[in-house]
Amino acid sequence: MAAASAPLIRVGIVGGTGYTGVELLRLLSRHPNVKLHAITSRKEDGLPVAEMFPNLRGAVDLCFQTPEKAALDQCDVVFFATPHGVAMAQARELIAQGVRVIDLAADFRLQDIAQFEQWYKMPHACPDVLASSVYGLVELNREQIPGAKVIGNPGCYPTTVILGLLPLLQAKKPLIDLSDIVADAKSGVSGAGRKAEVGTLFSEASDSFRAYGVSGHRHHPEIVEQLDRIAGQPVGLTFVPHLVPMIRGMFTTLHLRILPEALDTDFQTLYERHYATEPFVDVMPPGSLPDTRSVRASNTLRISVHRPQGGRKLVVLVVQDNLVKGASGQAIQNMNLMFGLPEATGLEQVAVLP
Numbered sequence: 001m002a003a004a005s006a007p008l009i010r011v012g013i014v015g016g017t018g019y020t021g022v023e024l025l026r027l028l029s030r031h032p033n034v035k036l037h038a039i040t041s042r043k044e045d046g047l048p049v050a051e052m053f054p055n056l057r058g059a060v061d062l063c064f065q066t067p068e069k070a071a072l073d074q075c076d077v078v079f080f081a082t083p084h085g086v087a088m089a090q091a092r093e094l095i096a097q098g099v100r101v102i103d104l105a106a107d108f109r110l111q112d113i114a115q116f117e118q119w120y121k122m123p124h125a126c127p128d129v130l131a132s133s134v135y136g137l138v139e140l141n142r143e144q145i146p147g148a149k150v151i152g153n154p155g156c157y158p159t160t161v162i163l164g165l166l167p168l169l170q171a172k173k174p175l176i177d178l179s180d181i182v183a184d185a186k187s188g189v190s191g192a193g194r195k196a197e198v199g200t201l202f203s204e205a206s207d208s209f210r211a212y213g214v215s216g217h218r219h220h221p222e223i224v225e226q227l228d229r230i231a232g233q234p235v236g237l238t239f240v241p242h243l244v245p246m247i248r249g250m251f252t253t254l255h256l257r258i259l260p261e262a263l264d265t266d267f268q269t270l271y272e273r274h275y276a277t278e279p280f281v282d283v284m285p286p287g288s289l290p291d292t293r294s295v296r297a298s299n300t301l302r303i304s305v306h307r308p309q310g311g312r313k314l315v316v317l318v319v320q321d322n323l324v325k326g327a328s329g330q331a332i333q334n335m336n337l338m339f340g341l342p343e344a345t346g347l348e349q350v351a352v353l354p
């Protein structure tokens with residue numbers, strides 16, 4: 001229950017009919033400090049939310065409204081669970097009215113505007129707002145998030161790659177060859193969103209397994225921008241995403257070359273110490289093999305660290321639910337910090353098995 005004196009945070013969600021939108025609704029409907037104020041859909045104006053999403057019957061009693069009707073300026077925070085380009089068109093006006101913005105798309109992720117415009121094929125609408133926004137990877141930017149007016153919530157693949165590498169990049173001495181990092185990543189089909197597309201039809205995506213974006217994917221520049229900044233030098237990354245025939249979940253395997261002078265490092269201890277106080281990063285015991293179902297519907301990201309045959313390669317396995325830690329859960333983690341709440345408020349769900 002919310003403390004009697006604490007005012008509830010009035011929340012708006014733009015894009016309530018997509019997968020990240022309904023995941024925000026599922027989590028926020030049980031958040032003790034939140035009042036859902038408005039949920040938008042341009043196509044479903046007037047439809048009760050619970051009619052489209054029966055899992056929310058008894059939990060959410062609002063109807064979808066068009067963004068124009070939704071009185072977003074009366075919210076304390078607005079989440080944009082929309083395609084790229086929507087949040088940046090409205091962010092300036094909202095923050096001028098004292099509304100904070102958390103964008104689940106990519107409008108406020110890349111500080112390099114030329115890279116943004118190359119990958120997203122649109123001019124950036126508010127470079128000044130971008131410059132003052134914060135990349136919402138809590139484990140990296142916990143200090144800056146409370147004061148942010150606009151958060152760029154990280155992409156799902158970047159969350160796994162950056163958190164899988166962070167203890168190595170922030171170590172006291174160089175440990176791995178930064179010019180040759182390989183990230184082999186797999187996503188469930190919900191990562192492609194709820195809109196109809198041939199590539200995500202059951203008969204196209206099930207009973208098959210494929211790579212995509214091998215010669216270039218828009219998450220590559222996002223990951224590299226962050227890794228360069230953390231490492232303080234240019235990083236070489238090969239990033240290969242794959243589509244896996246499952247609904248939720250993401251599994252990223254990092255292949256890393258250990259520097260000759262770092263071969264005696266205890267990497268297990270390094271990771272355990274680095275993440276010892278993090279509520280949502282679990283470093284598993286030596287020899288563990290994480291699976292995506294161990295994080296399904298939870299905000300936990302699990303990591304295990306391996307050194308095959310005790311050799312010169314380090315293999316880091318990372319799993320998360322793409323819709324929770326990879327999107328909506330992480331966005332709520334950001335909201336909690338922005339409003340001075342304990343970071344884990346409303347996010348303590350344990351994963352669902354089987």
Ligand SMILES: NC(=O)C1=CN([C@@H]2O[C@H](COP(=O)(O)OP(=O)(O)OC[C@H]3O[C@@H](n4cnc5c(N)ncnc54)[C@H](OP(=O)(O)O)[C@@H]3O)[C@@H](O)[C@H]2O)C=CC1
Pocket residue numbers: 014015016017018019020021040041042043044067080081082083084086104105106154155156190191192193194195322323326327
């Ligand atoms: N799926 C995932 O795993 C992840 C997704 N993301 C990002 O989060 C964002 C949302 O993703 P997802 O939920 O999968 O997307 P969906 O395609 O499932 O949903 C998009 C939502 O946005 C609304 N919408 C579309 N265009 C506009 C517009 N111009 N103005 C206002 N609303 C609009 C749609 O409703 P309507 O058309 O009725 O208005 C719908 O509710 C995307 O940017 C995605 O890249 C980030 C991390 C992970």
Ligand SMILES: CC(=O)N[C@@H](CCC(=O)OP(=O)(O)O)C(=O)O
Pocket residue numbers: 104105106154155156157187188189190191192193219241243
């Ligand atoms: C399986 C699948 O298609 N995944 C999406 C990435 C997930 C996502 O939505 O990332 P953004 O937030 O950056 O859009 C893709 O590769 O485009």
